[in-house]
Amino acid sequence: MSRYTFADFLTSASDPGTSRLSAINLANLLGIQEQDLATITGVHRNTLRTNPESPRLQAALRDIMRVVSAAVRVQLDVERALFSSSTIRSRCSAIGPSLS
Numbered sequence: 265m266s267r268y269t270f271a272d273f274l275t276s277a278s279d280p281g282t283s284r285l286s287a288i289n290l291a292n293l294l295g296i297q298e299q300d301l302a303t304i305t306g307v308h309r310n311t312l313r314t315n316p317e318s319p320r321l322q323a324a325l326r327d328i329m330r331v332v333s334a335a336v337r338v339q340l341d342v343e344r345a346l347f348s349s350s351t352i353r354s355r356c357s358a359i360g361p362s363l364s
Contacts, residue, residue, distance in 0.1 A: 269336075273332065273342045274329065277289050277293055277325075279316065284316065284322055285326065287316055290329075304328070305325065307321050307324070
């Protein structure tokens with residue numbers, strides 16, 4: 265069984281052909297609804313699809329990736345570090361207010 269690394273996670277969360285993160289890909293990877301990700305990031309849900317390059321959205325997505333990165337430092341396997349969507353949701357919600 266191969267381990268899913270943070271580099272793999274980052275690649276999967278990125279928008280192909282660009283240097284930005286994909287909110288849709290990240291929501292899918294975290295197992296959360298797009299509406300929940302919009303709430304966490306402090307943007308309107310339509311922004312995730314219609315304005316994915318929004319500086320506010322991209323900054324918030326980078327903050328979420330920092331949380332994931334910190335979790336992976338403790339547990340090297342991304343799947344184990346994010347053992348449930350409720351765990352990542354609570355971690356993201358904790359940083360949510362600072363994203364507003």
